[in-house]
Structures are given as structure tokens and as C-alpha cells.
Amino acid sequence: MTNLTLEDARRVIAAAEAKATEIGQPMNIAVVDSGGNLVAHVRQDGAWIGSVNISINKAWTSKAFDISTKDLGDNSQPNQQFFGIQNTNGGKVAIFAGGIPLSRDGVVVGAVGVSGGSGEQDHSVAEAGVAGF
């Protein structure tokens, strides 16, 4: 299986939602497949509407470059090797924490993207999603 299913995505989202509820911060959570295309998205009640787009783009970015958006962000600051990458791909590249690849047998088959809180919160909720995968 070199891709993921809607059932996989729902399992990831459920785990991420549980974590968001635990820390008391409503989130947008998105999952994309191996081609970077959206499989599922939820916005928890009270989560920021500006984060719909961000959660989807974080998931896309993590799959598009097979890297967490946190790590990509470290490389995309001024004077770093990828500074400017945030202006490519028609504005779909997110360079702050909250997107993490989803791997099966060592192959990236999709990604989860979370947006709605601090960078640290977003990343920890995404990690919970990965653990649920």
C-alpha cells in the first residue's frame, strides 16, 4: 500500500482531535495522500477559520517535501538554504510547525497538518495524529 485510505485519515484525525481536546485548544486538522491531495479535514468547534487553509497547506507541504513543516521552517529563515520557498507553489508552502509526514514501511504515503494554536501546540497535535496512524 503506497497510499492511504479515508479510514486511515479518520484514525489520524481522531487521535489528533483527542489531543487537541486534552490541551483545550480547538484545531483544524487535515490529511493528504501520497499525491498531496486532500483526503479529509475537520475544524473543531471554535477553531480559527483562518486555519482551514493553513492546516491543509501544512499537510500538503509535509508530503510535497517529505519533511515536517517545523524542520522546513528552520531551513527557510532569512539567510538559510530554502529562504523564499514560501513564495513558491502558488502560496501552498507552509513553513511553520504543524505538518508532519505519514509513513508506512519507511515510505511517506501522506501527511497530517494542524493549525489553530501556538506552533508548539500545532506540532504536538500533529504528532498525536501520526501516533494514531
Place this chain on the structure above:
Amino acid sequence: MTNLTLEDARRVIAAAEAKATEIGQPMNIAVVDSGGNLVAHVRQDGAWIGSVNISINKAWTSKAFDISTKDLGDNSQPNQQFFGIQNTNGGKVAIFAGGIPLSRDGVVVGAVGVSGGSGEQDHSVAEAGVAGF
């Protein structure tokens, strides 16, 4: 309640999914709230990737104009009163069947958008979603 919740959206999506499975056509299903902002989206396994955007835009359009995209489409053909509306709003206006408003006590509080089959199929799956609301 002048808005809808994630739980509402999931109930709508579940009903729409059941109908899509019944007719054997995998679908993208999206629900937006009273602000036109995405609450939840799913792409069933095997559904068209080009329909991710369309399902979301059908939902947005139905709420944006408080009308089904089927009816809006009838008014947006060449020589009709809204011809050209599909070029507005940054490309978010969908003018073909599959988007239907979600109302509570006579007030439109959101909308469902479905894409993945023929116009008739999309509309019938959206209707099933409305019935589930």
C-alpha cells in the same frame, strides 16, 4: 443556534456517504458553516481528486447565495441573469448541481457540497446529506 457544529457536519457527511455507497459512486463531500467556512470534508476512496476543490466550492457557493448550485446554474447559463457569476469571488463560485443549503428553523446556517459523479448523482447525494441534517 445560528450556526452548525462539527457534529452536525459529521451527521450530514455520514448520510451523504451512505447514499454515495448505495449508488456505487465514490464522492467528495464538504460542509461549510454560516460564514461559508469549511467545517469538514471527506474524499471517499477512489473519488476524483479534481472534486476536492469542487465539493468545497459547491458548499461555499450554496451558503454564499443561499441557493442550491443547481438552481444557481440555471440562472448562470449564457443569456441568463447571472451569467458570469462563475468568474467572481476568485474562482470559488460553482454553478453546477451538488451544493445545497442547510437550514434550521428556516434560516440557512451552512451548506453541503458534493462532487464525484454526474450532476444528478451529486445532487442526490447532497440531498441525502440535507436529510441527515
Place this chain on the structure above:
Amino acid sequence: MTNLTLEDARRVIAAAEAKATEIGQPMNIAVVDSGGNLVAHVRQDGAWIGSVNISINKAWTSKAFDISTKDLGDNSQPNQQFFGIQNTNGGKVAIFAGGIPLSRDGVVVGAVGVSGGSGEQDHSVAEAGVAGF
């Protein structure tokens, strides 16, 4: 194999190029994979520069909806069920002949898109590409 490789794409392009040369019309030829992402593109010497984008979008569209752009176009004329689809997906939907899905064992694993001549020429060169797959 639910996807296609660069070697597959090159075989498709070579067959399409041969046909374009045979009919004396230089073409842009593009191949996308199962996720709709570009695998390879060539513009033959003398082919229209405006067709770079079109060839890529025809390939994307054929995979995005698992249909030839010729057939999609028939359904997207005024008063047809998909009229307006050309305004979705950020302008990536091409609704005129030249894009055809690439299937393996009955599953669409990518698509070829051709642009540079008449609709009939584009479609016939795309067909040659499919035959080469």
C-alpha cells in the same frame, strides 16, 4: 504498481512525439502521475509557448476526473451538466481535446496532455501516447 514512472512517461512522450512529427505539427506533451503531479514535459521545437500550460493542465484534468478532456468538454458546454467546471480548481481544468487518462490493469495511474494544434490533432497525438504506454 498503482503509479507510473519517469521511464513510463518517456515512453508515452516518445510515442506522442513520433505522431506529432508524422503529422507535421509540433506539440507540447506532458505526463502526470496518479496524484496529478507532473512527471515529464517536452515542447517540440516550434510548438506554441501558450501550450506549455495547456498540455500540463490537460494531463492534470484527465487524471483529476479520470476522463478524456474531449469527453469532459462535451459535458461542460452551456446547459450541460458540468458547465462551469472550467472555472474551478484555480484554472487548472482544461475542457477541450488533448488529455487522455493512462490506465494499467483497469486503474487510472496518470494521464497524458497534448497541446499545439487543432483539437483533433491534439487528441490523436495523445492517443498515440496512450498506445505507447
Place this chain on the structure above:
Amino acid sequence: MTNLTLEDARRVIAAAEAKATEIGQPMNIAVVDSGGNLVAHVRQDGAWIGSVNISINKAWTSKAFDISTKDLGDNSQPNQQFFGIQNTNGGKVAIFAGGIPLSRDGVVVGAVGVSGGSGEQDHSVAEAGVAGF
């Protein structure tokens, strides 16, 4: 000859591919002509899908300003003379390493763009492409 041909582009791409294979990092490689228009692109198996756009834009940028994207990047950091250039031209300007002009008899007739690894890797693969020209 004030322009380059598809045959030229293929020679550049073949040389770049060989280098990418040698360093074990799959790449996206694109070549544009004197008008900045795409002549050919390949994505090696396993290369990042987010780098399709970047490779093409690096090539476009190098021709558009007759400079390597590495050098342009040095001038586009905060407080440098071209800071902000990455927001121009509809998002097509890439300001990180991997794009290099292709010259014939001292005249820039096109450019190669590479994306898929570190900035250093991308630049070295682009240099191999230039050497193959």
C-alpha cells in the same frame, strides 16, 4: 543561434540526471529557453512533488534576470538590494540555489533549474547540466 532546442534541453537534463543519480538524490530538472518558456522537465522517481514548480521557477528566474538563483538569493535577503523580489512576477521568482543560466557565445539563451535536495545539491546538479550544454 540565439535560442536553444529540445535536443539541447535533453542534453542538459541527461547530464543533470547523471549527477543526481551519482549523488543519490532524485531531482526535478527543468530547462527554459530564451523567452523563459519551458522546453522540458523531468521528475526522477521519488523526487519531491513540491519541487516540480520550484525547478521550473528556478529555471525561469535564472533566465528572467540572467543570473544564478544562488546569486540572486544573496541579494534578496532582508536588508539586501533585491529583498522583496520573491513577491513579484506572480510568484515565479525563486531566490535559492538551483537555477543557472545557459549561455552560448556569451549570450544567455536559456536556463536550467533543479530542485529536490539541499541548496548545495541542487546547485551542483544544475552545474552538471550546464556542463552538459
